[in-house]
Amino acid sequence: MKDLIFTKDEQWLKKWDDFVVTHTKGSHLVLSAWLSSYATYGFDFEVGLIINEDEIVGGCGVVIPKFSFFKFYIIPHGPILSEAYVQNFNPVLHQLKKRAKFLKCCYAQISIPLSSNQLILRHTYLPKSINIEKTGFKQGKGFKHVYCTYGLNWLDINGINDESELLACLNSHARRNIKTAYRNNLILKKATTKETIKEAYELVELNARNSGYDTRSFNEVKESISNLIADGLGFFLVAYKDEVIKGSAFFIKTSGSITYLFGGTLKEKPDLKVGYFLHWEAVRLAISGNCYGYNISMGGSKGVLRFKKQFNTEQLFYQSPHYYVVINKPIFGMFELFEKYLKRYKKTISILLSKFTKN
Structure with a gap:
């Protein structure tokens, strides 16, 4: 060798x-x-x-x-x-x-x-x-x-060519929230500039503070995120309503799958279901990109894990x-x-x- x-x-x-x-x-x-x-x-x-x-x-x-x-x-x-x-x-x-x-x-x-x-x-x-x-x-x-x-928190989409086929497999609660999110007229954009990436990551930091967990500061990750986006390996999805940012999520695409890394949403009433919107958009990208699966990532609080489970994901622990x-x-x-x-x-x-x- x-x-x-x-x-x-x-x-x-x-x-x-x-x-x-x-x-x-x-x-x-x-x-x-x-x-x-x-x-x-x-x-x-x-x-x-x-x-x-x-x-x-x-x-x-x-x-x-x-x-x-x-x-x-x-x-x-x-x-x-x-x-x-x-x-x-x-x-x-x-x-x-x-x-x-x-x-x-x-x-x-x-x-x-x-x-x-x-x-x-x-x-x-x-x-x-x-x-x-x-x-x-x-x-x-x-x-x-x-x-x-x-491990992987895995949604198997191998052989699925139509998002409606996958949507029909979700429970009624998840389907209703996804449909509600799209009726709220959310606008999807990708953060690619220094300013929009910073704005998107500020929601990640805000979510961490409000939920009582630690995350890296923007100064610690800005170069890595920017490099991943510039190289076409990562993408930052951002949801807007009336030109105001409501949520963001960062993903990386590797061979056969898209992986969610981190994100954040504004906690408001009425609930715009921004999290459902961003993750479903990632699922749509995985399907259109002929991926085998969507990895919504391991870990999280009980509430976060319940949310992730609604996308029919399964935590598959490595041996x-x-x-x-x-x-x-x-x-x-x-x-x-x-x-x-x-x-x-x-x-x-x-x-x-x-x-x-x-x-």
């Missing part, structure tokens, strides 16, 4: 992004714009590539968190390998361990989309096809400060996706002790990490 080449070269990053979005097992979590967004925390990143005749046939996107003397090597999704190279999965993991040790990381972690569910088979590896334990990686997740893949290897036991042991105190400051963790950043 060819060795992995580790790089941040712009030309290779572009080729890597092209590989990720055209590979059925790809994920937005390893696109270069997403990886680089962690720079606001003082984290580094790189991609590891398997190259055959100047073409990428496999690889991984890596986030490298670092603060004080702690340093980690985190692959949030993957590695991703073309079909002909899947048998080389374990040699790749051995190379990743060597790379993490070379960079003086105390810990390495991978998160692999493993599933035998027929609905998402093309997006995952069969659990029996990979024997990870032979590589020294153990099942588990000891570093939780980088979001890692663990034991997280694996890790400790490279420097004394240093990682110190981190585990430190983390017990860090958890108390969950709301300000990004600030703490930035303060302890060490180049």
Whole structure:
């Protein structure tokens, strides 16, 4: 097997992004714009590539968190390998361990989309096809400060060519709310300029404040969002009523699916059902784009999960996706002790990490 080449070269990053979005097992979590967004925390990143005749046939996107003397090597999704190279999965993991040790990381972690569910088979590896334990990686997740893949909240649209066919499958409550949303004369636009992207993201931040959860500030994500939109990988749908913004939602399209990342709506009376409007527009785009499915994303409060369920989505959890290897036991042991105190400051963790950043 060819060795992995580790790089941040712009030309290779572009080729890597092209590989990720055209590979059925790809994920937005390893696109270069997403990886680089962690720079606001003082984290580094790189991609590891398997190259055959100047073409990428496999690889991984890596986030490298670092603060004080702690340093980690985190692959949030993957590695991703073309079909002909899947048998080389374990040699790749051995190379990743060597790379993490070379960079003086105390810990390495991978998160692999493993599933035998027929609905998402093309997006995952069969659990029996990979024997990870032979590589020294153990099942588990000891570093939780980088979001890692663990499943899809999936609406299967394979073979559906008409949105009315799908609408008829929803329960009466969902159908009524979707129809109500369209009767409210909402206008759909895409945010593409700096000003409209900022306006759209302000609703995301407002939603987070009102609902009591944390989200990144616009300054932390603006470059990544703008780059994803400019590269044609992401799109920000915005709903207006009488020229006033009422809701927004950001999505990424990869091979065979559209994934919802984040959004926000104004809470008003009467309820314009803006959330139904934005997600149904994304479903329509998935159908017209010949996608296999719509991933409305995992997680959320009980209310959010109830809302997502109305689109006939199903949470499909990967089978034991997280694996890790400790490279420097004394240093990682110190981190585990430190983390017990860090958890108390969950709301300000990004600030703490930035303060302890060490180049």
